[in-house]
Amino acid sequence: MSQTDDKLKATVREKYAGRALNVVQDGCCGGDQSCDPITADLYTESEAAAIPEDAVRASLGCGNPSALAELKPGEVVLDLGSGGGIDVLLSARRVGPTGKVYGLDMTEEMLALARENQRKAGVTNVEFLLGDIERIPLPEASVDVIISNCVINLAADKDRVLREAFRVLKPGGRFAVSDVVVQGDIPAEIRRNVELWIGCLAGALEERDYVAKLTRAGFVSVSLEPTRVYRASDARAFLAQAGLDADAITPQVDGKFFSAFVRATKPAS
Secondary structure, eight states, X not given: OOHHHHHHHHHXXXXXXXXXXXXXXXXXOSSOGGGOTTTTTOSOHHHHHTSXXXXXXXXXXXXXXXXXXXXXXXXXXXXXXXXXXXXXXXXXXXXXXXXXXXEEESOHHHHXXXXXXXXXXXXXXXXXXXXXXXXXXXXXXXXXXXXXXXXXXXXXXXXXXXXXXXXXXXXXXXXXEEEEEEOSOOOHHHHHOHHHHHTTSTTOEEHHHHHHHHHHHTOEEEEEEEEEEOXXXXXXXXXXXXXXXXXXXXXXXXXXXXXXXXXXEOOOO
16 A cells, blocks of 8 residues: 555544544534535435434435345345444344344444444444455455445545455345446546545546446446436535635536445356
8 A cells, every 4th residue: 555545544534533533522523414415314314213313423425325225134234434333223224133234444433433323223233343445354255235325435446445345245246335426527636635535525436437447346237326416516615625716616516526326236156
C-alpha cells in the first residue's frame, strides 16, 4: 500500500471514529442528516423504530441495501463497512434466526458502538468483525450476500475490494450494495479533495468503470439502478465546506453524481 493510500485510510478512520464518539458522548451525529441530500430519508419510520436510535444517528450511507437486496430467511450476509450497525441489524431481522449477518469495519470506535446497538436490539444472529474490506477476514465461499452502504467509494484499491467480495461469496452469491456513482468526467479539484472522498463523492467510480471492475473480478449480471440523483444545489454545501469554489464547480457536477443500487452475481459454477 502506498503512503497516499495509508494517509487516506488513516483520515477515513479518524473521521468515522469521530462520528462514533459524537454519537456516544453527545447523542448526536455532528450534523443534521435530515438536510443532507445523500443520507436523508433512506429508511422508513418502521425500520428506524425497530433498531436503537444510535444506529440511525451513526449512519453515513447513501441507500438502504438491506431492503433492496431481497434477503431471504437463512441466508448469510456480510456488510462491508458496517459502521454503527444499522444495515446489519435490519438484515438480521430479514434473514431470521436461521441466518447470520457479519458486520466488517476497520474502526474500533464504530465496532464498539455497533456491538452496543446489537445488545440494545437483542439481536443474536450477528457478529461484528474488525478488519479491512480489502482483506476480508472470512474464508472463501462463506456468505450468500454482500451488502455495503457508501463504503466501497472510500477504498483506495477498489479492484481488490471487489476481488475479495467475489472470493468470500458462495457460487451463485449476490453482490448488492448502495454506492455513489458518477456519470462522465468531473473536475480534478474534486478528485483531489480528501474531505469529499470521505463524503463518498470524490471516490465515486464512473458507472462504466464500476461495471468493468465488477466484470474483471469475475461477476456476471452486473447492473446499476439509480436511486437518487444529486443536483447542483445539493453539491453546493459539500463543495463550500471543502474550501472549493462552489459557484465555479457546481455547474460542472450538476446531475453527474447519483446514488445507485449496484447488483452483480458470482457464477454458480
